[in-house]
Amino acid sequence: MALTRTRIKVCGITRPEDAVAAADAGVDAIGLVFHRDSPRAVSPAQAALIARAVGPLVTVVALFVDAAEAAVQEVLAAAPVGLLQFHGAESAAACGRYHRPYLKALRMAPGLAVEAVAEGYDRASGILLDSFRPGVPGGTGEAFDWDRVPVALRSRLVLAGGLTPANVGDAIARVGPAAVDVSGGVEAAPGLKDATRIAAFVAAVRAADSKRQSGSKP
Numbered sequence: 001m002a003l004t005r006t007r008i009k010v011c012g013i014t015r016p017e018d019a020v021a022a023a024d025a026g027v028d029a030i031g032l033v034f035h036r037d038s039p040r041a042v043s044p045a046q047a048a049l050i051a052r053a054v055g056p057l058v059t060v061v062a063l064f065v066d067a068a069e070a071a072v073q074e075v076l077a078a079a080p081v082g083l084l085q086f087h088g089a090e091s092a093a094a095c096g097r098y099h100r101p102y103l104k105a106l107r108m109a110p111g112l113a114v115e116a117v118a119e120g121y122d123r124a125s126g127i128l129l130d131s132f133r134p135g136v137p138g139g140t141g142e143a144f145d146w147d148r149v150p151v152a153l154r155s156r157l158v159l160a161g162g163l164t165p166a167n168v169g170d171a172i173a174r175v176g177p178a179a180v181d182v183s184g185g186v187e188a189a190p191g192l193k194d195a196t197r198i199a200a201f202v203a204a205v206r207a208a209d210s211k212r213q214s215g216s217k218p
């Protein structure tokens, strides 16, 4: 049985007030980036403050890019993380080391055998597909060719990469992911979310869900 409500994650939150805006808009998860080179990077102490602001029933996702085990453990000790997100070249064994639910991000490099690679992460709670730009691990603000998404992956797919309030409805109609993830598309500036854009993104997702449901009725 397929989900009728697309789950929403807003990633790259750096301020408690942005976490509150996302929660108030009705998102399912917020993402915190622990990658030093990102304009959205937060410290474990900031993460704890943001997680406290968002309350108990919004999932806090901690995003790492090929991080050392000690760095991941430091974050886990500091903040109530509900889900890990591995956005680098981490193996399935490395992702599973923390005995926590996790998303594995795959960047859509030319020629990537998406389905085969995703199969190697069968213990992941979801497979996140993001755009590929050489030398940039994520948060590019660029969309990839959605026709490359394997149908078989949809039920555990988190679609990411260049989503915005303007294109997310089309993305849902064409791909039918379990969840969508947005960062740059709801920002006023890198790392600074915009409450109006977050609300517009959520509204666009819900409109697409309604359209899908009415279209599937006999």
Ligand SMILES: O=C(O)c1ccccc1N[C@@H]1O[C@H](COP(=O)(O)O)[C@@H](O)[C@H]1O
Residues within 6 Å of the ligand: 011, 012, 031, 033, 035, 038, 039, 040, 063, 065, 087, 128, 130, 137, 138, 139, 140, 141, 142, 160, 161, 162, 163, 181, 182, 183, 184, 185
């Ligand atoms: O957001 C970042 O700065 C970032 C840094 C390193 C790895 C991943 C990052 N963000 C993730 O990138 C995708 C797409 O972001 P966007 O919507 O295209 O800006 C998303 O999954 C973020 O979680």
